[in-house]
Amino acid sequence: MNDRSYRPLVFAHRGGADELPEHTLAAYLRALDAGADGLECDVRLTRDGHLVCVHDRRLDRTSNGRGLVSSKTLAELDALNFGSWHPAYPADDDVPDFSRLLTLERLLDVVCSSGRRVRLLIETKHPSRYGAEVERRLVRMLRKYGLAEPQPDAPVQVTVMSFAALALRRIRAQAPALPTVYLLELMPPGVGRGRLPFGARTAGPGIDLVRTRPGLLPAMRAAGHQTYVWTVNELPDLELVLEHRVDGVITDRPRFVLEHLGGV
Structure with a gap:
């Protein structure tokens, strides 16, 4: 990477899930303190219609609960511990920022009051028993915060992501x-030639796909698309995506990526 003017955006995947429990407020605050350009979160709907930041369909991996996120109310989820599974969990289990369920609303409150520029990537998770309601609720909440119609000079910029093309169509319509x-x-049909569905202007390939399909990133750039690659945690992968001059690096280790970029 010879051009010192080139510097991709660095996004903290699930808040920077390597250092602290994923999707906890503590993780997101740590990522902001480290200087990450943006944050990435996954959202799911609870049984009573709240958007919560949880990756898995089931609660088993990242909480002391069991069952489906979509089958629980917000109150039921709020009673669970979402941090004790992680090696960095503190001995003091009274620290709510390390253990409490994070709602999208609470994350937006923190981001909007941070006093700095933040890019927020929100992934809607599918399949979901609630289907299009996920995107409807998301757009409604973004409108509440004035984030559904991006302004160039606004400190907080939101981008919606999904593996589901229909989810992108719903966002474009609303x-x-x-x-x-x-x-x-x-690799869906056509994407290797630079086509993206329903007005998407950015491709978000996983690092495994980038390794196995070396022509993908050049095809996206030739088609005029930006590229955000996930989840880039190791130095060889970081060097690979930097060689391709990707626009965004989504990582569990934002501090590591930022330190490497600072030394290049």
Whole structure:
């Protein structure tokens, strides 16, 4: 990377899930303190219609609960511990920022009051028993915060991401100005030639796909699309995506990536 003017955006994946329990407020605050350009979160709907920041369909991996996120009310989820599974969990289990369920509303409150520029990537998780209601609720909440119609000078910029092309279509129909990212784990037909669905202007391939399909990133750039690559945690992968001059690096280790970029 010879051009010192090039510097990709660094996004903290699930808040920077390497250092602290994923999708906890403590993780997001740590990422902001480290200087991450943006934050990434996943959202799911609870049984009573609240958007919560949880990746998995089931609660087993990241909490002391069991069952489906979508089958629980917000109150039921709020009673669970979402941090004790992580090696960095503090001995003092009274620290709510390390253990409490994070709602999207609470995350937006923190981001909007941070006093700094923040790019927020919100992934809507599918399949979901609530289908299109996930995007409807998301757009409604973004409108509440004045984030559904992005303004160039606004400190907080939101981008919606999904592996589901239909989710991107719903976002385009309800909030056409919101930028979208089409996430890729496999290679759908046509994408290798630079085509993205429903107005998406950014491709979001996983690092495994980037390794196995070396022509993908050049094809996206040739088609005029930006590229955000996930989840870039190791130095060889970081160097690979920097060689391709990607626009965004989504990582569990934002501090590591920022330190490397600072030394390049």
